[in-house]
Each structure stands twice: as structure tokens, then as C-alpha cells.
Amino acid sequence: MFNLTVNAKAYQADVEADTPLLWVIRESLGLTGTKFGCGLAQCGACTMLINGEPTRTCVYPVSALPAGAEVTTIEGVTELTEAPAGETGVQHWHPVQQAWLDEQVPQCGYCQSGQILTAVALLNKNPQPSEEDIENAMINICRCGTYPRIRTAVHRAAQLMQEANS
The missing domain is CATH 1.10.150.120 ([2Fe-2S]-binding domain)
Structure with missing residues (x-):
């Protein structure tokens, strides 16, 4: 079970540690504004902000999130x-x-x-x-x-x- 803060809201996701953050956000949390592009962290379609830093999330395992990290998706910008x-x-x-x-x-x-x-x-x-x-x-x-x-x-x-x- 992973505790996440996404767009200033607390969530829990019951996923495997190596699940890419993109899929946790899209599939487990239902925030589908961020897209899957290449799956190789090359194109940037999957970019989210982690503590304000643009991060390619298609290859970023949820277990790599620092404790207390703030994740911002496109839904969190508006x-x-x-x-x-x-x-x-x-x-x-x-x-x-x-x-x-x-x-x-x-x-x-x-x-x-x-x-x-x-x-x-x-x-x-x-x-x-x-x-x-x-x-x-x-x-x-x-x-x-x-x-x-x-x-x-x-x-x-x-x-x-x-x-x-x-």
C-alpha cells in the first residue's frame, strides 16, 4: 500500500512497488489527463511534477517516490x-x-x-x-x-x- 499526495489530495494505492507512477495515477486514481506515449521516458507525454520537478512517470516506479512527495498532474494545474x-x-x-x-x-x-x-x-x-x-x-x-x-x-x-x- 502506498500513500500518495497528488494535486494536494491524499490517496492510497494498493499496487506493486515496481508499478510506474503513470499507471498508478491513471488506473488506480482515475486521473487520466497524463498520457502514455513511448514507455521509454523519451517523449515526455507522461510528464508529471514531483516536488515541482518534471518527471517522466512511465518508467518511474511508485516505490521511488520520496516520503511526503507532492505529485502534480495536469488536473492539478487548473x-x-x-x-x-x-x-x-x-x-x-x-x-x-x-x-x-x-x-x-x-x-x-x-x-x-x-x-x-x-x-x-x-x-x-x-x-x-x-x-x-x-x-x-x-x-x-x-x-x-x-x-x-x-x-x-x-x-x-x-x-x-x-x-x-x-
């Missing part, structure tokens, strides 16, 4: 405010998600959860990245080739985050 009884809450996009929408980044969308989480991690560490910083951090594969829009969206997200903090 905030949903509570609404009065009988009403629907309001969804608040993370600035990276908003920039992705503004710049029309997704084409097929399959890699986008991993791309977005990688960008979130980059901007949390480096709020004003250079082109080189973005190039070095955004190494996930996009089969549709939306790399120019991804770079533009990272710059746009940095601007949105700076505006939100001022």
Missing part, C-alpha cells in the same frame, strides 16, 4: 473555485494553460499535458526565460511540430505570470 450549493464552480486556468489557448498551441493535443507541466516547472524556477532557456527545458516531443507556438506560449505565460504578480 483551479476550480467552489460555488454555492447547486451551482457550478468557476474554472481558473493557470497562466501557462491560458497562454496555450491564446497561442493556439495544441494541434492533436496528445503531448500537451506533459508540455504544459514542463513549462510550469520552467517558469516556477525561471520567471523570465530566454529562448535558450526554453529550448533547453522544453524537450518533450510534439509529433505535430508545434514547437514555435510552444516557445511563443512560454513567453506569453511568463508575461501573464508577471502581470498577475504585480
Whole structure:
């Protein structure tokens, strides 16, 4: 039995120690926003944040999670405010998600959860990245080739985050 904190919520998962975190999150917890891509930790579709660090979870065994680790999936990036009884809450996009929408980044969308989480991690560490910083951090594969829009969206997200903090 493994105790996990995912998107600031506590979970227990009764899985084998060598089960990749991706499958624990998708199959045991039902959070299916993170995708399986290559199964070799090469493409980045399976990227989640572990204590803020982008991590390829298709080969990351659940037993490797440090005690008290915070796992963030794409579902944990969007905030949903509570609404009065009988009403629907309001969804608040993370600035990276908003920039992705503004710049029309997704084409097929399959890699986008991993791309977005990688960008979130980059901007949390480096709020004003250079082109080189973005190039070095955004190494996930996009089969549709939306790399120019991804770079533009990272710059746009940095601007949105700076505006939100001022």
C-alpha cells in the first residue's frame, strides 16, 4: 500500500512497488489527463511534477517516490473555485494553460499535458526565460511540430505570470 499526495489530495494505492507512477495515477486514481506515449521516458507525454520537478512517470516506479512527495498532474494545474450549493464552480486556468489557448498551441493535443507541466516547472524556477532557456527545458516531443507556438506560449505565460504578480 502506498500513500500518495497528488494535486494536494491524499490517496492510497494498493499496487506493486515496481508499478510506474503513470499507471498508478491513471488506473488506480482515475486521473487520466497524463498520457502514455513511448514507455521509454523519451517523449515526455507522461510528464508529471514531483516536488515541482518534471518527471517522466512511465518508467518511474511508485516505490521511488520520496516520503511526503507532492505529485502534480495536469488536473492539478487548473483551479476550480467552489460555488454555492447547486451551482457550478468557476474554472481558473493557470497562466501557462491560458497562454496555450491564446497561442493556439495544441494541434492533436496528445503531448500537451506533459508540455504544459514542463513549462510550469520552467517558469516556477525561471520567471523570465530566454529562448535558450526554453529550448533547453522544453524537450518533450510534439509529433505535430508545434514547437514555435510552444516557445511563443512560454513567453506569453511568463508575461501573464508577471502581470498577475504585480
